[in-house]
Amino acid sequence: xxxxxxxxxxxxxxxxxxxxxxxxxxxxxxxxxxxxxxxxxxxxxxxxxxxxxxxxxxxxxxxxxxxxxxxxxxxxxxxxxxxxxxxxxxxxxxxxxxxxxxxxxxxxxxxxxxxxxxxxxxxxxxxxxxxxxxxxxxxxxxxxxxxxxxxxxxxxxxxxxxxxxxxxxxxxxxxxxxxxxxxxxxxxxxxxxxxxxxxxxxxxxxxxxxxxxxxxxxxxxxxxxxxxxxxxxxxxxxxxxxxxxxxxxxxxxxxxxxxxxxxxxxxxxxxxxxxxxxxxxxxxxxxxxxxxxxxxxxxxxxxxxxxxxxxxxxxxxxxxxxxxxxxxxxxxxxxxxxxxxxxxxxxxxxxxxxxxxxxxxxxxxxxxxxxxxxxxxxxxxxxxxxxxxxxxxxxxxxxxxxxxxxxxxxxxxxxxxxxxxxxxxxxxxxxxxxxxxxxxxxxxxxxxxxxxxxxxxxxxxxxxxxxxxxxxxxxxxxxxxxxxxxxxxx
RNA sequence: CGGGGCGUAGCGUAGCCCGGUAUCGCGCUGGUUUUGGGAACCAGAGGUCGCAGGUUCGAAUCCUGCCGCCCCGACCA
Numbered sequence: 414x415x416x417x418x419x420x421x422x423x424x425x426x427x428x429x430x431x432x433x434x435x436x437x438x439x440x441x442x443x444x445x446x447x448x449x450x451x452x453x454x455x456x457x458x459x460x461x462x463x464x465x466x467x468x469x470x471x472x473x474x475x476x477x478x479x480x481x482x483x484x485x486x487x488x489x490x491x492x493x494x495x496x497x498x499x500x501x502x503x504x505x506x507x508x509x510x511x512x513x514x515x516x517x518x519x520x521x522x523x524x525x526x527x528x529x530x531x532x533x534x535x536x537x538x539x540x541x542x543x544x545x546x547x548x549x550x551x552x553x554x555x556x557x558x559x560x561x562x563x564x565x566x567x568x569x570x571x572x573x574x575x576x577x578x579x580x581x582x583x584x585x586x587x588x589x590x591x592x593x594x595x596x597x598x599x600x601x602x603x604x605x606x607x608x609x610x611x612x613x614x615x616x617x618x619x620x621x622x623x624x625x626x627x628x629x630x631x632x633x634x635x636x637x638x639x640x641x642x643x644x645x646x647x648x649x650x651x652x653x654x655x656x657x658x659x660x661x662x663x664x665x666x667x668x669x670x671x672x673x674x675x676x677x678x679x680x681x682x683x684x685x686x687x688x689x690x691x692x693x694x695x696x697x698x699x700x701x702x703x704x705x706x707x708x709x710x711x712x713x714x715x716x717x718x719x720x721x722x723x724x725x726x727x728x729x730x731x732x733x734x735x736x737x738x739x740x741x742x743x744x745x746x747x748x749x750x751x752x753x754x755x756x757x758x759x760x761x762x763x764x765x766x767x768x769x770x771x772x773x774x775x776x777x778x779x780x781x782x783x784x785x786x787x788x789x790x791x792x793x794x795x796x797x798x799x800x801x802x803x804x805x806x807x808x809x810x811x812x813x814x815x816x817x818x819x820x821x822x823x824x825x826x827x828x829x830x831x832x833x834x835x836x837x838x839x840x841x842x843x844x845x846x847x848x849x850x851x852x853x854x855x856x857x858x859x860x861x862x863x864x865x866x867x868x869x870x871x872x873x874x875x876x877x878x879x880x881x882x883x884x885x886x887x888x889x890x891x892x893x894x895x896x897x898x899x900x901x902x903x
Numbered sequence: 904c905g906g907g908g909c910g911u912a913g914c915g916u917a918g919c920c921c922g923g924u925a926u927c928g929c930g931c932u933g934g935u936u937u938u939g940g941g942a943a944c945c946a947g948a949g950g951u952c953g954c955a956g957g958u959u960c961g962a963a964u965c966c967u968g969c970c971g972c973c974c975c976g977a978c979c980a
Contacts, residue, residue, distance in 0.1 A: 417941090426974090441972095497980050536980080570904090570978045577979065630980040653980075720939050759940040766940095777939055787939075903979095 418767075420701050425645040432695060433574050436704040436768050439691075446572040446579030450688070453768065456712040458582070458691060462562065464614050464709075465584065465686065468606050474558040474586060479540045481564075482531040487539040490664040497631020498535045501568040505531040533566040538632065538657075538683055541587045542665040549589060549679055552671050556599070557589040575692035576649070576903050583687035589679045591669065593658070596680035597635075600656040603684040604637040607652035615690065616707040616820035617641050617697045618827050619651055620849070620898060622874025627858050630683075634658035640873045640898065642827045643696040646847015648873045648900035651693050657681035692903075697823055698792075704769030705791055707819050708812040715741060715748045715808060716770045718761045720777030727752060730776050733801070740805040746812065766791060771815050772808060792819050833896070840887050840899075844868045849900050853893035855886035864888050864899070873898045 418431040433439050438454030441447075450458065466476070482505065489495050509525035512518070534540065541559070549557060562584045572578050586603060590596040604621055611619045619639035629636040633655035641651045659678040662668070667679045698705040708714050717738070719730040734750060741748045749770075751761055758775065765773055775787040786804055789796040792815050799807055830848035834840045843850055854860065854872060865871050879895045886893050 494980090500978075567979080571976095624980085628980075633980075636980070650980095655980085718939095722938065754938090757938050757940090757942065759938080759942080761941085762939095763941045775939065779939075 417701065418703065421644065421699075428701075429696065430574065432699055432703060432767075436695075438695070438704075439574050441574065444579075446569065448572075448574050448578045448580075450582075453712065454691065457694070457706070457710055458688060460710045460712065461610075461614070461690060462584075465606075465610055466560075466562075468610060469560050469584075469586065472558075472602060472606060474560045474588075476561065477559050478561055478563070479537050479544065481534055483534050483537075483540050485530045485532055487543055488532055490539065491632050491660055494538065494632035494660075494664075498567075502535055503533040503566045503568055505533065534563075535565055535567045536683075536685075537561065537563070537565075537585055538587065538661055539665075542661040542667060542681070545587075545589055545679070546665050546667045549667055549669050552591050552669055555589060555591045555669060555679065556595060558586075558599075559588065560584055560586040573692075573903075575688055575695065578688075581688050583685050585683060585685040588682045589662070589667065590682070591671065591677070591680070593680050596658075596682050597656055599682045600635065600637055600654045600684070603682070604639065604652075604654040607654065607684070607686060608639050610686075611639055611641065611651055611690075611693075612820065614707065614709050615694050615697070616709075616816060616823060617651070617693060618820065618824045620874060620876055621878070622876040622898065624653075624874060625858070625861060625872050625897075627861055628872065630655045632657060632660050633683075634660065637877075638874055640849075640900075641693050641697060642830060642849055642900070643693070643903070644699075644826065645696070646830060646901075648849065648898075648902040649689070649693050649696070650873070650902065651690060652684070652686040654684035655682060657683060698819055699769070702763075702794065703767030705819065706769035706771060708771045708816045711769060711771050712747065713749045713765075713768075713770050714746050714812055715772045715774060716761075716765045717748065717750045717774045717776065718758050718765075719750075719752055720758045720775055722778075726778055729778075729781060733781060734776060737801070737804055741808060744805065744809055746809065762789075766794075772811060774804075774808075790815055792822070834887060835884070837887055840864075840870075841868060844870050844899070844901065847901065849873070849898050851896045852887040852899055853882075853884040853895075854897045855889050855891035855893050857889070857891075860886060860889045860891075869901050870899045871902055873900050873902060 418435055419427040421428045437451050439448050439450045442449045506527055507521045507525045508527060509522040510519045511522040513520045545557065548554060564580055564582050566580050568579060569577050588599050590599060608619050608621050611617045619641050621639055624636040624638055630653065635656040637654045639651045641649050643649055659680055661681050662679040668676045669679055671677055694710065695704060717734055719727055721727045721730060731752060738748050738750055762773065769791060771791050773789040780786055784801045785798050786801055787796055788799050790811065831851060832843050832848055833851045834843055840850060840852060850870065861872055875895065875897045881894055882896060884893050885891065
């Protein structure tokens with residue numbers, strides 16, 4: 414009996430939802446638009462967190478924690494910031510409940526109305542900059558390099574597990590600097606941290622670029638981003654790094670005295686990645702058999718499945734395998750020896766494939782006699798018989814090879830799905846087939862908007878690496894000096 | 904907020920048009936045989952048919968109202 418998931422090619426959306434649930438990553442909760450991240454899913458997120466956190470520390474940042482609630486007045490201090498978030502905020506208006514007089518249950522006590530409403534943070538710039546005002550007086554207090562791991566709430570109309578949920582987990586870095594150059598450097602540095610993380614850990618090639626003014630973060634002067642291409646040809650914004658200029662310093666009156674004794678406004682940045690990266694990880698690599706995890710982020714890197722009839726056979730296999738398990742663990746490889754007798758080997762094979770375990774080892778009596786192992790790799794779904802002796806070396810190398818192969822596969826996919834288009838007809842035709850479209854843009858918001866209306870494609874970014882190249886806008890025919898990346902996006 | 908669909912066991916469902924003891928699969932419990940790609944058989948347990956009214960001798964089924972969920976749009980730094 415087949416218990417597979419919907420084929421990716423048949424219904425991408427159904428495939429994704431089933432995969433998330435069957436691989437035990439997350440499920441929809443009873444709370445509208447919110448998601449429960451299950452232990453297995455969370456253990457992947459924890460690995461991402463740890464790797465990112467290490468990178469933040471290496472670049473001089475410290476963690477701190479700021480309040481969940483933001484007074485309404487804070488949010489209104491930066492004009493474009495309010496405008497950007499006003500439509501999707503959860504608001505706390507009361508602080509007490511009471512029993513209904515008719516016994517129908519508990520109701521909001523109308524007597525307990527807050528003088529000033531509190532907003533559940535959609536992002537923390539405002540609370541943080543209101544705090545920075547007190548922390549910063551002198552150039553000696555700068556740069557201030559802070560990160561926070563937190564949850565935020567954005568009341569989206571429609572949600573999708575990991576990609577857009579009402580509440581989500583993320584990290585948000587908020588830094589303050591004495592000069593614009595330094596703040597801009599920080600913006601670039603953190604974008605590069607994200608790109609490195611995506612490529613080296615998630616095995617996901619990304620395009621580093623800048624957002625158009627239209628797509629910028631509300632309150633930023635410049636927004637940099639990394640954009641990934643998913644297997645259905647849609648783009649996913651995987652991380653952003655914003656140069657805030659002096660906007661928040663001005664709004665919250667954050668100034669410092671420079672070496673010359675003059676008062677100046679502070680320069681800021683903010684940057685973040687969220688549990689959306691889990692969505693990217695799932696969509697970038699997985700197949701019809703389930704999740705495919707890059708070894709560096711796999712909670713279980715190697716699973717060993719014994720195949721036996723009698724309990725004595727299991728005993729023999731366990732004894733044979735135990736030094737190998739110890740050796741792999743000593744190398745920092747996470748191994749699970751699944752000797753549970755609840756399920757048969759075939760079931761286990763399918764289950765670990767669904768969960769994306771990179772390497773699976775099967776060992777039965779046949780192997781015991783021959784001094785061999787059967788090693789299966791998740792990325793290629795191939796199996797081979799290996800000598801038991803020296804298996805630890807083989808497996809360690811194999812994990813590296815899988816990490817590299819998954820990246821190469823994703824890179825190849827992106828390259829094969831990136832198209833240079835020069836005419837409007839080509840553009841319209843290609844956008845239906847998905848992928849990144851590299852095309853000339855005249856730089857106007859009007860053209861950008863028209864293209865979006867007609868094709869649902871947005872400018873994902875102006876690649877930082879884009880060479881100067883004269884051409885004409887694919888829609889308006891006006892002159893352009895570089896190509897930008899268009900795509901339909903999540 | 905518009906357009907469509909759906910609420911029946913832990914999960915997935917049939918039945919509804921045409922009212923008459925609640926269908927099947929997965930899962931679960933016990934047993935036997937199995938175990939190199941999601942085992943087979945036997946025996947069991949498990950139900951406010953989303954909620955509230957109404958019609959009727961009798962409602963999962965018909966009528967009215969309400970609630971919830973999903974999909975497609977609008978929305979989404």
